[in-house]
Amino acid sequence: MAKIALGTSTEALQSDCIKALVVEFICTFLFVFAGVGSAMATDKMSGNEVVGLFFVAIAHTLVVAVMISAGFKISGGHLNPAVTLGLCVGGHITVFRSILYWIDQCLASVAACALLKYLTGGLITPVHTLAAGMDSLQGVVMEIVLTFSLLFTVYATLVDPKKGFLNGLGPLLTGFVVGANIMAGGVFSGASMNPARSFGPALIAGVWTDHWVYWVGPLIGGGLAGLVYENFFIDRSYVVISGDEES
DSSP states (O other): OOOOOOOOGGGGGSHHHHHHHHHHHHHHHHHHHHHHHHHHHHHHHTOOHHHHHHHHHHHHHHHHHHHHHHHTTTTOOOOSHHHHHHHHTTTSSOHHHHHHHHHHHHHHHHHHHHHHHHHTTSOOOOOOOOOTTOOHHHHHHHHHHHHHHHHHHHIIIIIOTTOGGGTTTHHHHHHHHHHHHHHHHTTTTOOOOOHHHHHHHHHHHTOOTTTTHHHHHHHHHHHHHHHHHHHHTSOTTSOOOOTTOOO
16 A cells, blocks of 8 residues: 655755746646637637537647656646646655645646636636536546546556556657547536646636536546556555655
């Protein structure tokens, strides 16, 4: 069983933590800017819905892959509170630093959406809501499954030291699963998989309908995937951080 590292408040003053938070903010900001921007662009063009969904999925695929690569060596390139939680339950980041990441990611999302609203002349920021006919439980389950697949991929391609020939391809493969999940679940739950990605648009648009679904579902899915992969599949020959140290 992986040991969850609590960490201490002194981490906030450590140079590596400060650098990580700055990079995590930048990468999350750019991810949300491109992701939400692509959704706003499709709404403005008012084209075919299938083409629009594909356009948004591809945009997320590309920006996720690039931003994970950009931030990986410094912050881990989480971009997502669900990813942070999934890694936290596996002992790869402390609880205290995880909380700082969550705040950082949400602020970055709000900043990106606010800038998009300004740059587009006040266009409506599209928010994640459940499709007609889908109830809250169905939405939560959908987000759990989609986020589980995301975190399972993160562990298999980025965390597990026995990646083999996949070594170096993790960011791209993670981007692929995000894009595929948007194609599969986008018309039903919105395929958020990311509480911060949903929080920014909701705050800027002032629309909170079903918003809790996009916290509960992804956090359960991310945490569950972390627990499953860490405790059943990962190679134990590496060292997990202790309760008061950060790797």
